[in-house]
Amino acid sequence: MQNPTSSTNINKNTLPRVIKLGIDVHASTYVVVIKVDSSAPARAKKMKPEKFLRWVHELRGQCEELHSCYEAGPFGYSLHRKLSAMGVNNYVIRPINWDTHGQKVKTDARDAYQMALALDGYLRGNDRSFTVVRVPSEAEEHKRSLTRLRQTFVKERARSAKRGLSMGLYYERPLPSGWWKPLNWAKLIEELDEFIILLLEPLRASCQHFDQLLKDVEAQMAQLEPQAQLPKGMGMVLYEQIEREICDWNRFENRTQISSYTGLCPSEDTSANRRFQGSINKHGNRRLRHMLVESVWLLIRWNPGYVAIAKWQSRLDSAKATKASRKKIVVAIARQFAVDWWRVRTGQVTAESLGLAMKIAN
Incomplete structure (x- = not known):
């Protein structure tokens, strides 16, 4: 494997003291910019996640301190925990629009470059370089994910219910807000044409499905602190x-x-x-x-x-x-x-x- 610091102008006989990494994270690739001590950031590297972790492991043994940062996003905190386990001081930061000069040019390499510079400034004492996101414990993350799943079910139930309301308006048959609930549906079956009922039935089944999922999740939540x-x-x-x-x-x-x-x-x-x-x-x-x-x-x-x-x-x-x-x-x-x-x-x-x-x- 290529020497991780070979692309920077440093004395090969002297180990760098501090290395900073700006990481733009994606599902299949990571784009990384490395900054060694006070030198300028090096050219961006694109790596597969497995190769990146091997590279960081080797890099950690070639400096006194290794710092990194990446933006919070859809990939959670697993990368943060892996980096921390290797002795890397990693920061998960709030997403930022790095195009501060309005050039309307956004690339992964530019984002990683700006993150490396911001990390350097943060370590030098500028705590406004970025906002650090608190990383929850795995137990906290699991509990929070359950409640967020519940919110997803609420939205999906509401989406299906609104589609039913829209269908009723289209055929000039306004429906009550809870049209999919058993009592309302029993009345609607007697009033609506067969064709409209045929259209509404799949939406009603969807509403009932997500309503049951909601009840199951809420039952799990209620069991955790019954005497709160x-x-x-x-x-x-x-x-x-x-x-x-x-x-x-x-x-x-x-x-x-x-x-x-x-x-x-x-x-x-x-x-x-x-x-x-x-x-x-x-x-x-x-x-x-x-x-x-x-x-x-x-x-x-x-x-x-x-x-x-x-x-x-x-x-x-x-x-x-x-x-x-x-x-x-x-x-x-x-x-x-x-x-x-x-x-x-x-x-x-x-x-x-x-x-x-x-x-x-x-």
């Missing part, structure tokens, strides 16, 4: 989804970090004496964001004593409140609830001190 304490109005499934998306509440050191992670903070455009705050930046975990908003709608109904809700209750009940303004208020409460629930889960405050009525999950 949760706010009144929040179901066990929603509680578990939030817990599994967060993985570990102690990962956040302050309220700013948890707020930022939700993506519910307002966007901002400030210059000189001008300041403008717009809609939420959505810079965070989108799944968690939707769960928090759903939680707040439930808390408004079942937990009105919660301090964040009490603060906004008069505006929520106002006759002048529009649908859009209520949504904005719910988003503000959701951001506050994320912070407050973090404080509760880390033992900083009690739920009762925040006005949250609690219950024990069945």
Whole structure:
């Protein structure tokens, strides 16, 4: 095998101290750019995953420190764990648009090159070179994957149900929202033409299939923490989804970090004496964001004593409140609830001190 550092201008009699790798990961190939000490990044290499791991293993014995980074994506964290096991200090980073100058040229080699430069800057102390993604433990990852699978089933059931609604409208026979459920379907069989029933039957079977898969997954989730304490109005499934998306509440050191992670903070455009705050930046975990908003709608109904809700209750009940303004208020409460629930889960405050009525999950 070719010497891993032969393409860089270094003294072959002296081992490099620090080597940095920028890796653009794909299913069948990895594109890698190597940067040795303070030298310029070398030309990109394309390798099969097996060859890459052998190359890294050899490279690790030829330097004092070996660092690498790659973007989080559909391939999970298995590569990170393999690199860490070999003694590589690897970072999984948030995906970035590396075309910062708007050249409209994007290649794997360019991405890997920019990652190598960003990694070099990060190691030199520029913690804004990229955002490091927390790698969950395998147990946390398995639990989270189960709840995400449930979300997939919800979407698939909704997709089939909407196709049925569309079919009914096409033939001028509007259907109820839960048309595929047993009671509604029994009535529709008597009212609809045979041809429409023939079209709807496969969609109904699809809805029922995913509905059963949902129940099976939710049953598994409910068995893990049957005695969990949760706010009144929040179901066990929603509680578990939030817990599994967060993985570990102690990962956040302050309220700013948890707020930022939700993506519910307002966007901002400030210059000189001008300041403008717009809609939420959505810079965070989108799944968690939707769960928090759903939680707040439930808390408004079942937990009105919660301090964040009490603060906004008069505006929520106002006759002048529009649908859009209520949504904005719910988003503000959701951001506050994320912070407050973090404080509760880390033992900083009690739920009762925040006005949250609690219950024990069945």
